[in-house]
Amino acid sequence: MSGTEDDSKRWGAIGHQQIALQILKDAPVVILVLDLEGRIQHVNSFFERLAGYRLDEVRGRDWFDTFLPERDRERIRALFRQSREGEHVDGSVNAIVTRAGDERQIEWTDEFLRDNEGRAIGIVAIGQDVTERSAARDALRTSEQRLAEAQRIASLGAWELDLRTLTPWWSEEQYRLNGVPLGTPVSQDQFLSMIHPDDRAKFAETFRTALEAGAWEGEYRIVRPDGQVRTLYGRAKTTCDARGTPVKIAGTNRDITDSKNTEDAARRNDALLRTVIGGAPVVIFALDRQGVFRFSEGRALANLGLRPGQIVGTSALDVYGSVPGFEETFRRALSGEQSTLTSHFGPIAFEAAYAPSYDADGVIDGVIGVGFDVTDRLTAEAVVREREARLALVFNHTSDTMLLLSVDADGTLRVAAANRSFVDRISMITKVDEADLIGLTLEELTLEIYRRPPAVLAQYQESLRRAIDTRTPVTFEHSMIFPTGPIFTEVMLVPVLDGAGACVQVLWSSRDVTARKQADAQVRASLGEKETLLREIHHRVKNNLQVIAGLLHFQSKKLRAPEDVAAFAELRQRIFAMTLLHERLYQSSDVARVIFCDYVRALVAELGRSFAPRQGIRIEVKTTNDVLLPLEIAMPSGMIVTELVTNVFKHAFPGTREGTATVSVRTVGDRIVLGVDDDGVGFPDGLIPGAGSSFGWELVRSLVLQLDGTVEATTDRGAHVRVSFAAPALAEGPPA
Numbered sequence: 001m002s003g004t005e006d007d008s009k010r011w012g013a014i015g016h017q018q019i020a021l022q023i024l025k026d027a028p029v030v031i032l033v034l035d036l037e038g039r040i041q042h043v044n045s046f047f048e049r050l051a052g053y054r055l056d057e058v059r060g061r062d063w064f065d066t067f068l069p070e071r072d073r074e075r076i077r078a079l080f081r082q083s084r085e086g087e088h089v090d091g092s093v094n095a096i097v098t099r100a101g102d103e104r105q106i107e108w109t110d111e112f113l114r115d116n117e118g119r120a121i122g123i124v125a126i127g128q129d130v131t132e133r134s135a136a137r138d139a140l141r142t143s144e145q146r147l148a149e150a151q152r153i154a155s156l157g158a159w160e161l162d163l164r165t166l167t168p169w170w171s172e173e174q175y176r177l178n179g180v181p182l183g184t185p186v187s188q189d190q191f192l193s194m195i196h197p198d199d200r201a202k203f204a205e206t207f208r209t210a211l212e213a214g215a216w217e218g219e220y221r222i223v224r225p226d227g228q229v230r231t232l233y234g235r236a237k238t239t240c241d242a243r244g245t246p247v248k249i250a251g252t253n254r255d256i257t258d259s260k261n262t263e264d265a266a267r268r269n270d271a272l273l274r275t276v277i278g279g280a281p282v283v284i285f286a287l288d289r290q291g292v293f294r295f296s297e298g299r300a301l302a303n304l305g306l307r308p309g310q311i312v313g314t315s316a317l318d319v320y321g322s323v324p325g326f327e328e329t330f331r332r333a334l335s336g337e338q339s340t341l342t343s344h345f346g347p348i349a350f351e352a353a354y355a356p357s358y359d360a361d362g363v364i365d366g367v368i369g370v371g372f373d374v375t376d377r378l379t380a381e382a383v384v385r386e387r388e389a390r391l392a393l394v395f396n397h398t399s400d401t402m403l404l405l406s407v408d409a410d411g412t413l414r415v416a417a418a419n420r421s422f423v424d425r426i427s428m429i430t431k432v433d434e435a436d437l438i439g440l441t442l443e444e445l446t447l448e449i450y451r452r453p454p455a456v457l458a459q460y461q462e463s464l465r466r467a468i469d470t471r472t473p474v475t476f477e478h479s480m481i482f483p484t485g486p487i488f489t490e491v492m493l494v495p496v497l498d499g500a501g502a503c504v505q506v507l508w509s510s511r512d513v514t515a516r517k518q519a520d521a522q523v524r525a526s527l528g529e530k531e532t533l534l535r536e537i538h539h540r541v542k543n544n545l546q547v548i549a550g551l552l553h554f555q556s557k558k559l560r561a562p563e564d565v566a567a568f569a570e571l572r573q574r575i576f577a578m579t580l581l582h583e584r585l586y587q588s589s590d591v592a593r594v595i596f597c598d599y600v601r602a603l604v605a606e607l608g609r610s611f612a613p614r615q616g617i618r619i620e621v622k623t624t625n626d627v628l629l630p631l632e633i634a635m636p637s638g639m640i641v642t643e644l645v646t647n648v649f650k651h652a653f654p655g656t657r658e659g660t661a662t663v664s665v666r667t668v669g670d671r672i673v674l675g676v677d678d679d680g681v682g683f684p685d686g687l688i689p690g691a692g693s694s695f696g697w698e699l700v701r702s703l704v705l706q707l708d709g710t711v712e713a714t715t716d717r718g719a720h721v722r723v724s725f726a727a728p729a730l731a732e733g734p735p736a
Contacts, residue, residue, distance in 0.1 A: 027284070028338050028355040029370045030106055030127035033113065036084055038063050038077070041122060050129060052099030067096040069103060071500050083110050083123060093130065105131045109281050109372060111299075126282055128340075128353060128372065160250040161188065163211075177232065177255050179224030196221035196229065211246050214238045219256065231260045283350070283371035286357060291317040291330060294366065300373050303348055329354050333367040342374065349375045395419050401489075403508040404496075405442065405464070413442040413464060416505060426450070467493040468503045487512060594634045597623035597665055600641055604663055607642065611649040616658030619645065623665040627672060633728055636703040637674060643696045644676040644721055652680030652719060659718075667727060674723040682715030 030050060033042035040058045048054055051067065058066060064073045064080075076094050095103040106127040113122040157174030161167070166188045175182045178194060195203050199220045210216035217235040224230060236251030283304075286295035292315050297308045311319065320326045320343075329341045333354040342351045352371035356364045395402055401422040405413045415437045418426075423434050430449055437445065442464070446457040459478070467474040474493045479486055489510045496505035601621050608619055629637060641663060648661045661678035700723075704711045709725030 027368055027370050028353045032125045033122055034063055035122045038080055069095055069097055104129055111281055157253040160248060162248055163246055177253055179226060194222045196223055210236045210238055210249060230255055231257045285369055287316055287367045289366055291315050303373050304345060330367055334364060349378050401425050401510040405506045407504055415440045415445060463493055464506055467495050467506055471495050471503055593628045593630050596627045596629045596634055600665055603638055603641060604645055607645050617653055618660045620662045622662060627665060627667060636706050640700055640703050640723055643700050648678050652678040670727050671724050672727045677720045679718040682719045
């Protein structure tokens with residue numbers, strides 16, 4: 001008989017289920033079954049070898065606390081919850097900690113396990129060890145026994161029941177089986193009460209069958225007095241008297257709880273295996289020594305346009321022989337090696353792990369493997385590589401000097417990369433290339449290459465430590481002396497975080513701001529010159545206005561008519577308002593704006609002194625100190641205040657009448673409101689401010705129009721005037 005016929009008979013004898021068990025047991029992938037709480041229910045032998053734990057050591061233990069490094073536990077728990085809640089999670093990679101303390105990187109694919117009614121009962125995860133992409137170093141162990149049948153401990157109990165008196169009799173073993181102390185009187189009713197409530201109706205029917213047919217055998221459950229449920233297998237036979245009337249029924253019971261549990265576990269395991277094989281999002285396959293498919297299962301077959309079992313009996317060498325590397329990988333597996341091959345089928349990419357399979361004698365009889373659809377992963381990796389290439393292009397061609405520093409476990413900072421601008425800048429001090437910089441510590445770079453003093457190193461270290469600890473960018477400026485002259489730079493330190501939020505690198509980006517610094521210095525010098533010139537202009541305008549006021553004073557002495565003298569006095573007051581404003585601007589640090597409230601206080605005080613002969617009139621000023629006005633607004637506003645306060649002195653309190661007036665300056669929303677209120681006689685009936693022949697009111701109206709504002713005048717226990725205009729931009733805040 002040929003070798004091919006021998007192999008075919010051997011494979012046919014093994015059977016479909018045994019092939020599945022063999023694949024899952026010996027496949028070079030990790031198979032892990034968790035319940036919905038994340039407790040371990042099953043692992044395959046590959047996992048046992050990889051992790052260093054046997055299944056009986058880890059069953060029931062929490063997967064996350066047992067095998068995951070502490071840094072990854074919460075992240076992986078979150079992925080597990082996503083999967084448990086129905087959100088499919090493919091291709092996740094995480095580390096597991098082996099018994100020896102090593103970390104292995106596993107790429108996982110998971111799927112729900114469901115019972116016969118479709119309810120989720122757990123999750124099966126199939127993983128591939130991707131710590132090392134090269135072929136695994138150790139061959140698979142020789143095949144072990146697949147499933148060990150639990151030893152049955154059979155204990156027989158004997159019993160009789162007198163049908164005439166319904167008096168039972170139990171043997172010692174029967175007492176033990178039922179969990180009742182030996183010799184305890186037990187009635188038939190007490191025995192029936194020990195039958196499991198769900199089995200009582202069935203047991204009663206069985207008892208009637210035994211009476212009618214004369215014999216019976218079957219299984220039923222009892223509930224012991226301590227609450228323990230046991231399954232018994234019983235046989236019974238009826239004894240009749242000479243007339244054929246049943247007078248006694250006797251039988252035996254055997255405790256089959258353990259074997260029953262073993263059978264139930266085997267059925268559950270079979271269901272689990274069927275679910276894993278048929279529903280796992282991978283391809284599970286087996287080939288004989290000639291490369292003929294003996295097994296082909298897994299949900300991922302649909303990605304290749306295949307159905308489970310469709311290509312069984314087909315030669316893989318004929319179908320996939322043209323795939324680069326397939327035949328070589330197949331031959332290596334037949335020689336006892338494990339290997340991994342990534343193949344492309346049109347737009348689909350599969351990564352398959354190949355390993356030898358062994359017969360009962362430990363002889364290699366074929367190849368088994370598991371394939372993963374890695375299309376999405378390879379696409380993502382290509383996108384990452386393209387993005388990294390673009391970043392490298394920007395990194396190396398930007399005019400800013402850039403340095404990437406890695407953070408060692410002990411906190412040491414080392415050069416991981418330097419762009420061309422950085423190398424060119426350093427070459428102005430010492431001739432180096434990027435290769436000379438890679439691996440240098442920050443101390444070596446600063447003290448030996450940069451040739452900077454320890455104080456500068458301390459500044460760098462403090463700024464870098466702040467960026468690492470706060471995980472936020474840090475900026476600072478510093479300067480260096482180069483052969484071409486001083487260079488001023490603006491440095492930004494950007495921390496680079498890993499998936500766990502730890503800072504693993506820092507990007508040092510330095511921009512040359514020498515030209516900007518020089519331009520700023522020139523602008524500041526020019527502004528200083530212009531400010532000095534403007535201050536001198538204010539001073540000269542003030543002096544000229546004072547000369548004009550002096551001339552008016554001397555001219556008024558020649559006047560005889562009281563109305564002419566008064567007109568000259570009012571004109572001098574208006575000139576004083578302008579003079580005072582220019583004096584304030586000359587003395588202020590801000591030659592463009594004046595603190596209007598201080599200006600108003602000084603103006604009102606001077607007006608009070610001008611009308612000193614009028615006793616009993618008190619002027620109060622209520623202002624806020626945060627109103628700043630430019631010259632073009634402060635000038636007309638001050639003249640308005642001058643006219644309104646002058647009116648108070650002249651008309652609000654005729655004769656010797658005494659009273660109080662209040663001048664207020666306040667900001668209401670986006671407007672400034674000037675108010676002058678007194679408790680005098682008020683405005684004459686019919687007076688419309690600005691509409692009469694009064695020069696003062698006409699001047700106020702003209703000034704208000706100049707400010708694009710409004711004026712209101714009312715009489716209510718005195719005269720009340722409100723002037724409102726829009727607050728200019730930057731009207732608030734102290735002068736610079």
